[in-house]
Amino acid sequence: MPKIIDNHELLLKKLMEQPIGKKTILTSTFYPNKVVYNCGCGSTHAVNNPNLKIVGTALPVKFLLACEDGYTSFVQVTGFFIQKAESIWTCETKLFDDVMHKAKIMMDSFR
Numbered sequence: 808m809p810k811i812i813d814n815h816e817l818l819l820k821k822l823m824e825q826p827i828g829k830k831t832i833l834t835s836t837f838y839p840n841k842v843v844y845n846c847g848c849g850s851t852h853a854v855n856n857p858n859l860k861i862v863g864t865a866l867p868v869k870f871l872l873a874c875e876d877g878y879t880s881f882v883q884v885t886g887f888f889i890q891k892a893e894s895i896w897t898c899e900t901k902l903f904d905d906v907m908h909k910a911k912i913m914m915d916s917f918r
Contacts, residue, residue, distance in 0.1 A: 809894035847897030848876035
């Protein structure tokens with residue numbers, strides 16, 4: 808099971824540790840169905856699941872993925888010939904959205 812983050816301060820710290828960018832036209836989660844990760848919702852999800860929302864990306868081969876059950880997970884895919892996925896951390900999507908909203912307000916106040 809991945810580390811579940813349940814407070815604003817820790818989530819903000821985790822987000823600041825790794826530069827995370829927006830999904831681009833080159834972002835791909837085209838992996839075999841067996842490349843799955845453990846989510847905070849208690850289920851495993853295939854990285855290529857079309858119901859997952861790609862919230863962001865990071866290097867090397869990391870994705871912020873939001874599931875339909877209300878969790879956002881930071882997932883790394885490793886391996887060249889045989890890939891596997893590992894959830895680095897996860898949190899409720901509501902918490903993630905709240906932290907991102909507060910961060911945007913804070914950044915806007917500096918402009």
